[in-house]
Amino acid sequence: MTTHPVAPRTLDELSDLVTPYAVRIAATLRLADHMATGHTTIGDLAEASGTRPRPLTALLEYLSRRGLFTRKSAQEYGLNEEAERLRDDHPGGLRFRLDLTEVGSHVETAHLGYVDFARHDATAASAYEAHYGTDLWTALATDPALAASWDRFMSGVTRIATDQVVTRFDWTRHKHLVDVGGGSGTLLRAVLAAHPHLAGTLVEIAPAAAAARKALRENKLDQRATVAEQSFFDALPDDGDVYLLTQVLHDWDDSDAVRILHRCAEAAGSDGRVLVVERLPHLNADGLQTSWMDLRMLTLFGGGERTEEQYRTLIAEAGMSLDLTQVVSAGALGGEMVLLECSVHA
Ligand SMILES: C[S@@+](CC[C@H](N)C(=O)[O-])C[C@H]1O[C@@H](n2cnc3c(N)ncnc32)[C@H](O)[C@@H]1O
CATH class of the missing domain: 1.10.10.10 (Winged helix-like DNA-binding domain superfamily/Winged helix DNA-binding domain)
Structure with missing residues (x-):
């Protein structure tokens, strides 16, 4: 029964x-x-x-x-x-x-650090850091099995929006895409495969940079795309004309998010475009978030989900304007995913 x-x-x-x-x-x-x-x-x-x-x-x-x-x-x-x-x-x-042996359970255990993180005298930047004593990116750099698991986990999440990002934006106007914090390159590879005129650069730290290099090689895209192994808090490669940040800004608090956006604006220049792919949270009657993902981002990174208006403000602080918002996946993990198209002020 x-x-x-x-x-x-x-x-x-x-x-x-x-x-x-x-x-x-x-x-x-x-x-x-x-x-x-x-x-x-x-x-x-x-x-x-x-x-x-x-x-x-x-x-x-x-x-x-x-x-x-x-x-x-x-x-x-x-x-x-x-x-x-x-x-x-x-x-x-x-x-x-x-699966209890994979990264999903590893990151969920970070909730055990939330009480310490929430206290008024907390020193950790996230519940994850309060529990594990380090941030997730450092943990991935020292644990190859965890890094491989994270890579598979993120690729699954990113695929939710891939088709729409590939088709919604007018890539014909551009020559060179720089995917900033692009993970192992799931999205970059999809965009390059669908738009053969484009060249690409993926900006990542270890170990994702190595995984991206390997995946580009295996997909025979290494002639058209390279990996810049560096932090996105440093000056970015400036040979792109479109810069993409997918599910990156929600990992960071406002001041770090503006620093990352500013690096993109500076590299894109006044003729370039910056694209942000993020989830917009559902709001309750008081305009407050009730988002599962917001709590998760705060727990893992001390970041959080933002409304379109909050993104517009950060984008303006980084010297850009938000020109167009398009939905790329409705109802994805507690909110719709959108593509925010930004232009850089001259
Ligand atoms: C949530 S993942 C998103 C990955 C990818 N954009 C996607 O949507 O699948 C955030 C990425 O930011 C990268 N990252 C974290 N800190 C970074 C830094 N300082 N510089 C460059 N990349 C960084 C991580 O390695 C990770 O791949």
Whole structure:
């Protein structure tokens, strides 16, 4: 029999960690994938997932009661619609994001530092830093497995808006795209592949710079694009005529965001364009954010989501004007993603 999950309403349900962890354990053990290949009895599933029957049964009894997986008998469980989303090849990519051994869980643990970060005498710039003692970028630079996991994680998020960024902006007017903080280059590669007249530069720090170089080479785009391994707080390569910042500014507080925008404006010059791709948060009746992503950015980086007006103000402070806002992905992770086109004041 299939049961359906109940939306959390009470404090008990809102504060429960048993359910989220149980789901993540199922994701980590790839139970949905094992079931999809015919392992549905406890004996088969235990063997396929390398687990013992007692903890496996307790997990599946609980999850099936909450509406994830169906219970066929005390010894047999199966997939339902929700559990199908836990398969590794599901386009939503949830299994990977929930896997306890991957970066998604690593960054969620940063919430444990939020109390210290929130205190009036806090010294850490984010909850992540309060908990781990370093910022995420430094952690990635010293842990190759974590960096590879982050790369896969970010590429999945970026793909939400890629098609629209490739088609919405008039790339024919430009010759050279500089993707600033472009990660391993998911978006740059898509734009270059769709617009063969364009050259590209990707600005990144280690280890993303190395991953981007490798991906450009593997996609035979290394003749058209190079990687500038440097900080975006330093002067940027000035041979571009369009500069792109995708999901970068929300990692930083206002003064750092203006510094990054200013570097782009300075390099683009008065004939160039600066493009910002970010999420605009939903606002409540009082005009305040209720965004999941805002809380997440504050937790991870001490940054946050901003409204269009807040971006307009930062863009103006950096010597530019916001000319056009286009939606590139509606309803993405708690807010619509937009492409903000900016021109530099002469
Ligand atoms: C949230 S990710 C966005 C990546 C990419 N634009 C995307 O949308 O997939 C932010 C990126 O900023 C890069 N970054 C952080 N600090 C940097 C710095 N000081 N200079 C250049 N890049 C930096 C990180 O390595 C990371 O790849």
